[in-house]
Amino acid sequence: MRVVFGVLGPVTAWDAARDAAGGAIALRGPRHREVLARLIVARRRVVPITGLVEDLWDDPPPGAVGAVRTFVAALRRALEPGRPPRTPARLLVTEGPGYALRAEPDAVDAWRFERAVSAAATLPPQDGLAGLAEALGWWRGPAYAEFAGQDWARTERARLAELRLQAVERRAELRLALGLAAEAVPDLDAHVSEHPWREDAWRLLALALYRTGRQGDALAVLRRARTTLVRQLGVDPGPPLRRLETDILHHAGHLDLAPGPGGAAARVWAQTAAVYDRTVTSGPRARLESTVGLLRSLAVTGGAGLEAARRHRLAAVDAAEELGDVELTARVIGAYDVPAIWTRSDDPGQAARVVAAAERTLAGLPPGEHEAARAGLLATIAVESRGTRSARGPRAAREAEEIARRLDDPALLAFALNGVFMQTFHRAGLAPRRDEVGAELVALSTRHGLVAFQILGHLIRVQARGALADFAGADRHAAEADRLAERYERPLAGVFTRWYRALRLAEAGRAPAAEVEAAYRDAAARLDGSGMPGLEHGLLPLALLCLRLRHGLPAPSGEGSGEHADWGPYEPWARPLVLLARDRPAEAADALRDAPDPPRDLMSEALWCLLARAAIAVGDRTTMERAYGELAPAAAELAGAGSGLLTLGPVSRHLDDLTAALARHDPPARSRRAR
Numbered sequence: 001m002r003v004v005f006g007v008l009g010p011v012t013a014w015d016a017a018r019d020a021a022g023g024a025i026a027l028r029g030p031r032h033r034e035v036l037a038r039l040i041v042a043r044r045r046v047v048p049i050t051g052l053v054e055d056l057w058d059d060p061p062p063g064a065v066g067a068v069r070t071f072v073a074a075l076r077r078a079l080e081p082g083r084p085p086r087t088p089a090r091l092l093v094t095e096g097p098g099y100a101l102r103a104e105p106d107a108v109d110a111w112r113f114e115r116a117v118s119a120a121a122t123l124p125p126q127d128g129l130a131g132l133a134e135a136l137g138w139w140r141g142p143a144y145a146e147f148a149g150q151d152w153a154r155t156e157r158a159r160l161a162e163l164r165l166q167a168v169e170r171r172a173e174l175r176l177a178l179g180l181a182a183e184a185v186p187d188l189d190a191h192v193s194e195h196p197w198r199e200d201a202w203r204l205l206a207l208a209l210y211r212t213g214r215q216g217d218a219l220a221v222l223r224r225a226r227t228t229l230v231r232q233l234g235v236d237p238g239p240p241l242r243r244l245e246t247d248i249l250h251h252a253g254h255l256d257l258a259p260g261p262g263g264a265a266a267r268v269w270a271q272t273a274a275v276y277d278r279t280v281t282s283g284p285r286a287r288l289e290s291t292v293g294l295l296r297s298l299a300v301t302g303g304a305g306l307e308a309a310r311r312h313r314l315a316a317v318d319a320a321e322e323l324g325d326v327e328l329t330a331r332v333i334g335a336y337d338v339p340a341i342w343t344r345s346d347d348p349g350q351a352a353r354v355v356a357a358a359e360r361t362l363a364g365l366p367p368g369e370h371e372a373a374r375a376g377l378l379a380t381i382a383v384e385s386r387g388t389r390s391a392r393g394p395r396a397a398r399e400a401e402e403i404a405r406r407l408d409d410p411a412l413l414a415f416a417l418n419g420v421f422m423q424t425f426h427r428a429g430l431a432p433r434r435d436e437v438g439a440e441l442v443a444l445s446t447r448h449g450l451v452a453f454q455i456l457g458h459l460i461r462v463q464a465r466g467a468l469a470d471f472a473g474a475d476r477h478a479a480e481a482d483r484l485a486e487r488y489e490r491p492l493a494g495v496f497t498r499w500y501r502a503l504r505l506a507e508a509g510r511a512p513a514a515e516v517e518a519a520y521r522d523a524a525a526r527l528d529g530s531g532m533p534g535l536e537h538g539l540l541p542l543a544l545l546c547l548r549l550r551h552g553l554p555a556p557s558g559e560g561s562g563e564h565a566d567w568g569p570y571e572p573w574a575r576p577l578v579l580l581a582r583d584r585p586a587e588a589a590d591a592l593r594d595a596p597d598p599p600r601d602l603m604s605e606a607l608w609c610l611l612a613r614a615a616i617a618v619g620d621r622t623t624m625e626r627a628y629g630e631l632a633p634a635a636a637e638l639a640g641a642g643s644g645l646l647t648l649g650p651v652s653r654h655l656d657d658l659t660a661a662l663a664r665h666d667p668p669a670r671s672r673r674a675r
Contacts, residue, residue: 003079003091005108008160009140011037011147013079016107028074030146031056035071037144039092039101040108041156045369048098055152072099105408109138110160117167120174123449129174132167139164165195172204181211192221196228203240210248210255218248285328288320292335299338300452302492306531309338314350317357326364327373333358334376337415339456341463341496343386343425343601344569346534351384358384375403375412382419387601394423410444414453417441421460425600428608428651429633431642435464438477451488455481459493459644462500463602467634467642469650471504495530498523499645506547507638507647513551517544538568543646545574546606549613550649555581572596573607576614589618597626605631606640609648616661624665628658 002016003025011033015023027033038055039047053064061067076089083089092101106112116135120128143160147153168191175184188205195201202225209218222245226237247255295316299309313336320329333354345351358377365374382397400416421437424430441457444450458481465474478497485493502519505511511519524540545555555577556565567574572595579588592614598607608630615623631639631651639648648654 001080001082003103003107005036005040005103006138006140007037007040007144008109008113008138009142010145011040025078027078028071031067032071032075032078034147034150035068036075036101037147038152039099040103040110041144041152042100043111044100044102046095046098046100048096051098055150110143113138113160113167114163117163117170119449120167120170125174125177127449129171129178132171132174136164136167136171165191165198165201169198169201169204172201172208176204176208176211181208184208185212192225196225197233199225199229199238199241202237203244206241206244206248207255215248219245222248284319284323285325288316288323288328288332289335291316292332296336296338299336300490300492302495302530302532306492310347310350310531314353317354321357321360326361327370329357329361330365330370330373330377333361333380334373334415337376337379337411337418339418339452340383340386340422341456341459342532342535343422343603344534344599345384345387346532355381355384371403372407372409372412375400375407375409375416378403379412379415379419382416383422386422387425387599389600393419394426397423410448411450411453414441414444414450417444418453418456425602425604427600427633428605428631429635429637431464431467431634431637434460434642435468438464451484452490455484455488455490455493458484459496462497463642463644466500466503466644466647467637469638469641471507474500474644475504492530492532495523495526495532495535496644498526502543503641503645503647506550507641507649513547516547520544520547538566538570539645541565541567542570542574542603542606545577545610546640546646546648549577549610550647570603570607573598573610576618577610580614580617585618588614589620592618592620592623597630602643602645603640605634605637605642605651606646606648609639609651609654612654612658616657619661619665621662621665624658624662628655628662631655631658 003013004016006012006014011027013025013027013036015025017023027036034056035052038052049065049068052068053060056068057064072092076083076092079091080089091103092099105115113135116131120131120135122128123131142148143157144150144153148157168187172184172188172191175181185205185208188201188208192198192201192205202221206218206221206225209215209221222237222241225241229235229237246252292313295309295313298305300306316332317329320332323329358380362374362377365377378396378400382393382400385393385396397416397419400419401413404413404416417437417440421434421441424434424437438457438460441453441460443457445452445454445457458477461477462474462481465471465477478500481493482497485491485497499520502516502523505519506516520540520543524536524543527536527539530536541556548554548556555574572591576588576592576595579585579591592611595611598604598611608627611623612627612631614620615627631654634651635655637651639651639654641647
């Protein structure tokens with residue numbers, strides 16, 4: 001039996017395996033239902049038995065504690081009828097000094113309703129409208145209907161009631177946006193009659209009437225709104241209602257739903273931004289949380305938007321910490337769940353500051369509470385500590401994933417999986433694991449409408465399938481990423497798919513080198529102004545170097561493309577080969593000895609192959625052995641193709657070359673020991 005609970009009306013419970021009527025669970029008397037309702041309000045937290053006593057009785061009778069225990073025992077028998085005697089309860093548990101209801105996140109209709117309303121704001125209008133219509137249908141009456149007079153229920157009832165009113169108005173906005181004004185009128189008419197103080201509801205009703213050709217009725221509604229507000233509240237209508245009346249009288253063009261979506265979108269954006277600025281509270285906490293939501297949307301636009309989002313994100317985190325509200329800071333940090341595909345940070349200094357703030361906030365959260373916020377902070381640490389060789393990153397990724405799966409929160413799990421992906425570079429040869437992460441991201445995001453993470457999942461699979469030489473599979477994922485990016489206006493995805501197609505051309509081996517080079521230069525042009533310096537810097541020279549080596553040519557040595565090219569962060573691993581191309585083997589050997597181990601990221605195998613090639617050329621046995629050990633786990637992969645950007649061919653060929661070179665440079669001491 002899987003128990004679900006209903007509080008959007010009278011408090012009830014039923015077996016989800018049967019319909020709500022046939023599967024209803026008998027909850028005994030009103031006190032039993034009140035105990036259950038009080039535990040649902042606590043949202044999986046423990047309620048001390050003394051607190052339950054105080055909530056149930058104004059003047060607790062003797063034996064009240066024992067009575068509560070009796071109510072709990074009866075509820076347990078009803079909710080878990082098949083539980084063997086003397087085994088611990090799974091659902092209504094005893095913990096410390098009280099009880100907690102460990103209901104799953106989707107087992108309470110009020111919790112599902114909150115998630116549905118929140119999700120509707122991120123979905124396409126048609127999907128958002130369908131989701132809201134379904135969610136509003138879950139209401140069977142006022143929330144916690146039979147406990148309206150109880151102090152413990154008052155705040156939660158008011159919160160849910162306000163959320164329902166917002167959902168009704170949001171549904172009307174979506175109907176208007178979709179050209180369904182006539183459908184919006186009946187619900188809005190009833191809505192303003194029941195809640196006459198809600199000015200935005202009056203505005204929506206008048207606009208809906210105007211769009212159905214009923215200008216006179218629209219003006220009559222606005223006059224009725226003015227009369228009602230003055231008589232009942234003693235206030236005049238606000239600027240939005242006054243402006244709407246003027247616009248209707250003048251048949252303002254922006255009131256009509258334009259046939260062209262671009263023009264309509266521009267007007268909706270401008271109007272919504274103006275209303276938001278007028279109506280949202282000026283309190284710093286609300287503003288900060290709203291700002292992070294805007295920054296998250298701004299980041300996926302790329303270019304200046306991404307750069308500005310990074311800059312203002314850090315300012316928002318600093319501002320939240322200054323307020324001294326650890327829960328607010330956790331939400332501000334975790335809400336910036338912008339998908340990340342590249343393993344080198346665009347701004348390492350800023351990333352380190354975000355990680356430090358997340359660690360401070362984690363330390364300040366009360367133990368055992370705010371698990372979703374905790375997972376968001378851990379996922380942030382995992383993503384922002386990419387490429388640092390820190391042991392903290394993998395641990396944070398695992399913890400974030402565990403919490404997100406336990407909470408059954410799809411958006412949180414998607415962000416956590418992004419962190420898992422960023423921490424799967426501790427050794428070579430992990431393309432299959434990254435492919436699994438990408439596949440789960442695609443499936444999860446497709447089910448729950450998480451478009452940004454759906455694109456991320458496809459890009460991860462482009463990289464992973466490329467590393468595994470499955471270019472047919474990589475092609476399919478690149479095409480799907482492009483389709484989604486065009487449909488949802490996510491330009492950054494095209495930067496990566498353009499580079500992948502240059503790699504694809506190079507690996508096919510049929511196009512002339514000049515054609516492949518032109519494709520790489522075209523892809524590099526797309527990087528200019530993309531807002532991703534961690535990806536852009538030094539990438540084109542590195543790609544062209546790999547292309548030359550793939551065709552059996554030496555490294556470039558000319559001015560501007562060789563020794564003096566801007567190799568960016570890749571300079572230590574390119575330099576030995578450039579010096580060899582300039583016939584300076586002694587300097588190349590010195591540069592090889594000075595080169596650090598490549599970072600553990602998407603370029604790791606490619607950079608180790610560059611070191612291996614240089615080591616073979618100068619006879620550096622130590623570096624050859626190190627390179628062999630690092631590359632061996634990736635023997636079945638294509639070197640560099642896991643980046644989705646460039647390739648140096650099969651790793652196995654580089655291993656064969658290393659094996660042959662090591663045999664040639666077998667130390668004489670070994671031969672003497674053999675004799």
